[in-house]
Amino acid sequence: MQIWNDEIIQSTYKMSDAIKDIETLFNNMDAITTAQRVVLPTGEGAKSMLYMPCIHTEKQMGIIKITSITPENPQQGRPTTQANIIITNIETGEHVASLDASYLTRLRTGALSGIATKYMSRTQSQTLGMIGTGGMAFEQLLGNLEVRPIKKVLLYNRTQEKAEQFKQRIFQSFPSLEVDIVQDVQTLVKQSDIINCQTASQSPVFEAKDVQKGTHINGIGSYRPDMKELDFHLFPDAQHIVFDDIEGVKEESGEFIEADQQNIFKFDEIDGDLQSVVLNDESLRKQDDEISIFKCVGAAHFDLAVAIGAYEKLLKNAN
């Protein structure tokens, strides 16, 4: 069994790879078999283990992502979420690789936003507003940078110190990007062509009324029914709503579940899932003044796409 840690994977497998591999997977979803993920509680609250298996019959590869969620970890300087992916060659039955999957999980989530942004936002979007500058944020930036000519990034975070750190991190990788920290989220919302939310918020992080015509929004938080980072009053104003995984959003995404219950929005009104958008292969956006929303909760087959992609590239580099 080959073992690769986050550092090696990160230096080998990039955002452009992840976007390409997920789009390729969308063209071959018949080859995918996924089981319901298994959740085992391991303590109080959200403390748990998640197990997400998935098979690619054409590539003859299977993966399982094993994720621990330890909410009290940040107090000890450890990450809340720690993930590992085991890859099995299902032709020979051999367990061929163990990959750290923290970076890969962030990367595939950023790639999903990138793909959505490509098909849903205005082509000339130049200002990206980021609400939440935590663990998932950097790859969200990468996903957007990959597909749009972003010149300016606006940051908003509850704890300003973290926004400052994130600004420094952006500067180190992209010194020519203009990055501003805003004090009020309203400024960010009004000025951004694309708004990317990645928070654990249980209430809306901005107000629907502030969203300008033409804005595209990526919602990455709200991966539990009690989380509601997007203001659902925006949903009736949006011409396009796309999910990465419809069943996942129905089960997990707090603001959409509540909006559906309150009849502010119905699940059957969406444009479909991201796969159908990619297969259609043309911009979902028809007018510059449309508002569009992409909601992402993740699914095992996205992990599979990047894990196998990374495995193949790592193997090639090793030989």
Add this chain to the structure above:
Amino acid sequence: MQIWNDEIIQSTYKMSDAIKDIETLFNNMDAITTAQRVVLPTGEGAKSMLYMPCIHTEKQMGIIKITSITPENPQQGRPTTQANIIITNIETGEHVASLDASYLTRLRTGALSGIATKYMSRTQSQTLGMIGTGGMAFEQLLGNLEVRPIKKVLLYNRTQEKAEQFKQRIFQSFPSLEVDIVQDVQTLVKQSDIINCQTASQSPVFEAKDVQKGTHINGIGSYRPDMKELDFHLFPDAQHIVFDDIEGVKEESGEFIEADQQNIFKFDEIDGDLQSVVLNDESLRKQDDEISIFKCVGAAHFDLAVAIGAYEKLLKNAN
């Protein structure tokens, strides 16, 4: 993440450890959380991936056993079953170890037979009859040797060449054991104090009428509903029937499922599961002439017991 292969595990963690660790677990089953195992088909017939997660809340450890089943593998000189166990420290969320689990799976199955033999067979059992000398057989021998003063081993296998190879293997490890290969299974059944069956047979491998009073039987095969290595006409003659995992046997073990359907035996007639026997801590056998049967299908918590036991011992040896 620490990685240990079969060879290192095999040289470190022994049958006596496995028996002790499984008996210890039986005294602490309240600490165990198990999810339904996940099965994903990966090809024709039985070709599949199995995922078995399990948590030990007191030890703050979780495992998942990942098993590939590749029926055509032996034709290419590869094993049908290949297993790996990932161990997670659920206190910190860290994925701490990857263990080859082929030996551990055979070992825990042998340990379960050993524990059953200890509580169910005659104390002075000296002759062990083994039907089937395939991949699981050696650790079945070890389990019985650990708990009874076995002097003579009778072997029966459909392919005699494999019986010869197995006899050689026994001789290398236990030169003082008398080992005879028998040509007809009837001889083996009539002469054995303990009969251990480990076959993939879909029909009974011996006849009930040949079983002598006082015999104890361990049934290790029949892990699918289409497998029926034990003659269910024996069940009404048995004073004691014990399962390793009642729910597992009800779902998987062909001869018991059919016997129950035909009213030759009912699942509520058993003495209980192996845990209850161990907790009661006295021989289940009350008379020398009783017939007893132990049926074993395996379960995630047995894998957990040996995986954590092996991990702790390997870690101690490494330091």
